[in-house]
Amino acid sequence: MLTKARGLAAGQLAKAAGVNLETIRYYETIGLMPAPPRTPGGHRVYDDVHVRRLAFIRRGRELGFSIEEVRALLILDDPRQGSCAEAKDIAATHLTEVRHKLADLTRLESILAASVARCTSEPLAQCPVLDMLGPETSLPRAGMTTHDSSLDRL
Amino acid sequence: MLTKARGLAAGQLAKAAGVNLETIRYYETIGLMPAPPRTPGGHRVYDDVHVRRLAFIRRGRELGFSIEEVRALLILDDPRQGSCAEAKDIAATHLTEVRHKLADLTRLESILAASVARCTSEPLAQCPVLDMLGPETSLPRAGMTTHDSSLDRL
DNA sequence: CTTGATCCCGTAGTAGCTACCGGAGGCAGA
């Protein structure tokens, strides 16, 4: 379990950062996490630098930044060379996207809520939910996927 | 161009329903759209039933129902056998998910907005955006993907 | 030395399409 050298095994890092073990290896293959040193037997050994980096990544992901955005933010974070403006750009762009999604979801919510609410009253000839999808219904601006694992993670 | 028999070619159906041609073929392979009759040369020929079905599907997708949910709703829609309750269940479940996403996105929005806003003031020693991802920051409940094509479609 | 937990790597699968390909069908003008 690598108790001696202050190093963490992959599973320990995973637990510490609240990330799946396989996700760490995935991050390594895509170059988001650096390849750590290994034991003679081939097991990865991580240290505090890795822990902090993975935590940074996880927080970035939780805030909805894409892998590539997190990658860019990591570079900006490393030498802290007055790149705050670039970091702000990334965050501002992301914020705009989030606000778009919010607007879309809000529209969605009201449409769905209205249909479902109409169902609760006395038995009707037509089903309000199915009518919502029927031929005469006009549509909201766009659509989004429900079974969107990204939001399940929120 | 199939002008005679009131049939639509695949591309015409696509345009009529505002759906990509390839998407229609995709829906056919997954069994969401029925396989239409063909011309002797193998081109698909669609009619009004297909148009309505595809419109139903598109509306369902735009309202964020998953493919499988749309599939279920299509079945419920077909014979209209008092299955309004089932349709309502699907919509209500979906509505709950949408509300969860809304809550998560709202939290996200305020965090991002706060960080970005802090950047706008006079030059700071630390970058607020990068600090947001730094080691001492506590995290929101969860995360979501920005480059989430599902919401680009909204 | 054995046991049981952990970790290894590679591959495939998830949702919901989109993109690309060479080749064939279809139709309108000359």
Place this chain on the structure above:
DNA sequence: TCTGCCTCCGGTAGCTACTACGGGATCAAG
């Protein structure tokens, strides 16, 4: 009827960000 051009065909690969699986190796403890 020929020609040119658009559309459509099927199949495969790619996209995001992982997750799951499987069979074997390694680790730490008893």
